[in-house]
Amino acid sequence: xxxxxxxxxxxxxxxxxxxxxxxxxxxDRLTALLRQKNPHPALNDPAVLAQAxxxxxxxxxxxxxxxxxxxxxxxxxxxxxxxxxxxxxxRLFMAGNQLGKTKAGGSEWAMHLTGLYPDWWRGKRFPDxxxxxxxxxxxxxxxxxxxxxxLGPPQKxxxxxxxxxxxxxxxxxxxxxxxxxxxxxVVVRHVSGGASTLLFKSYEKGREKWQGETLDxxxxxxxxxxxxxIEGLTRTNATDGIxxxxxxxxxxxxxxxxxxxxxxxxxxxx
Ligand SMILES: Nc1ncnc2c1ncn2[C@@H]1O[C@H](COP(=O)(O)OP(=O)(O)OP(=O)(O)O)[C@@H](O)[C@H]1O
Ligand SMILES: [Mg+2]
Numbered sequence: 446x447x448x449x450x451x452x453x454x455x456x457x458x459x460x461x462x463x464x465x466x467x468x469x470x471x472x473d474r475l476t477a478l479l480r481q482k483n484p485h486p487a488l489n490d491p492a493v494l495a496q497a498x499x500x501x502x503x504x505x506x507x508x509x510x511x512x513x514x515x516x517x518x519x520x521x522x523x524x525x526x527x528x529x530x531x532x533x534x535x536r537l538f539m540a541g542n543q544l545g546k547t548k549a550g551g552s553e554w555a556m557h558l559t560g561l562y563p564d565w566w567r568g569k570r571f572p573d574x575x576x577x578x579x580x581x582x583x584x585x586x587x588x589x590x591x592x593x594x595x596l597g598p599p600q601k602x603x604x605x606x607x608x609x610x611x612x613x614x615x616x617x618x619x620x621x622x623x624x625x626x627x628x629x630x631v632v633v634r635h636v637s638g639g640a641s642t643l644l645f646k647s648y649e650k651g652r653e654k655w656q657g658e659t660l661d662x663x664x665x666x667x668x669x670x671x672x673x674x675i676e677g678l679t680r681t682n683a684t685d686g687i688x689x690x691x692x693x694x695x696x697x698x699x700x701x702x703x704x705x706x707x708x709x710x711x712x713x714x715x
Contacts (some may be wrong), residue, residue, distance in 0.1 A: 463612040511612035514555050517563075530569035530687060535678065537705040540689045546691035548609075550664050551594035552577060553689070555609035557662060558643055560636035569687055574639040575661035578677070580646040582667050584624040587647045591666045592628050595643070601628040616640060648673050661686040668692045671700040 466511065487493045509516065519527060525546055526538040530553070538546050556562050557575050579595065581587035588599050596615070597607040606612025614634040621627035631643040646655065648669050655676040661684050663677035668690065678688050694702060703711060 451591075481530075496562065504554070510607045512605065512609055513560060514552060515563075517552045517609070519549060519552070520545055524567075526689075527553055527566070527568040531567060532649060534681070534685070535688045535705070536690070538689065539702065540696055540704075542693055545694070547590050547594050548668055549642075550579075550666055550689055550691040553593060554595060554662070554664055555611070556590075558610060558633040558635070558641040560612045560641075561611070561614075566611070571661060573637060574635040574641040576642045576644075576658070577662045577664070578646050578660055578667065578675070579664045580648065580669070583649045584621065584627055584647045586667065587645050588621075588624055588627040591656050591664065592645055595630065599628075602626075608669075610643075615632070621645065625648055652676050655680070659683050662712040663688050665690045666692070667703055668694075668699055674701045 466574055474496070505543075516568075522540060523539075526536060526549055528535050529622050538549060540546055553568065554577055556566065557569075557571050557577060560571070560574070562570055579587070579591035581590050593608065595608045596618070597604040605618065606615055610631070610633055615631060616634050617632040618628050619630045621629040628645055630645070633641040633643060635641050652672045655673055658680055660680040663680060664686070665674065665677065669677070674688075680686075681688060690701065690705075698706075698711060
């Protein structure tokens with residue numbers, strides 16, 4: 446079992462504090478402020494002012510897209526999944542299609558990698574930079590799910606930074622071999638001033654590829670075979686790290702799922 450640790454995020458990666466203030470201003474107040482701070486005569490022309498406001502909105506939207514983590518608000522099932530991390534090393538988020546499993550996993554991983562825990566966070570906290578893995582069934586599905594959610598559209602490198610890890614925190618990426626647009630590793634800026642590491646893995650490579658490393662966390666997006674799950678869990682033993690599994694139960698009740706369920710819950714699934 447893990448115990449919650451607390452750390453005060455520093456401002457290194459913090460979102461601009463003025464944004465909420467600007468967002469909440471009524472348009473006429475914003476206009477008045479713009480006039481006050483930019484007394485250029487051209488701004489007295491409504492057409493020029495409208496253009497300036499449109500440009501401002503476009504820039505606001507661009508910045509928000511490159512800081513998805515700041516606007517993440519979990520649905521109730523996602524919130525319960527995150528909060529359970531304060532007490533449990535191993536967690537399973539089992540839900541139907543398109544209910545936000547990968548989004549929840551990616552958002553939590555982005556928090557641990559950056560140290561940017563929001564005020565509402567009740568889950569596990571790592572005070573220092575971490576080494577995490579994120580994994581899917583094949584190299585392609587890892588690219589199309591965890592990698593897409595963490596970095597942005599795999600095929601559009603110019604949009605990396607529009608996923609859960611804020612653009613300003615992505616220090617470096619290394620390409621994976623053998624899969625187009627796949628990423629092998631990401632170095633992430635952490636609020637402590639250090640750097641975290643994220644590596645992408647897949648189950649298809651077999652258990653041997655999962656041996657050796659000491660990790661703070663492993664994310665299984667889709668259900669892993671039991672031997673891979675145990676190997677991933679073992680990688681986190683020395684650090685008192687965490688393991689999360691996010692998936693839709695398509696294959697009925699497997700050995701991994703059974704480990705998380707009580708007898709009554711297991712009967713309900715049969
Ligand atoms: N808390 C949230 N706030 C806003 N959008 C969300 C949230 N959670 C999920 N979504 C959106 O819902 C959609 C489905 O999310 P996601 O891909 O995480 O679901 P999933 O359960 O992993 O789906 P699948 O079953 O296909 O694997 C995505 O567009 C995602 O951005
Ligand atoms: Mg998913």
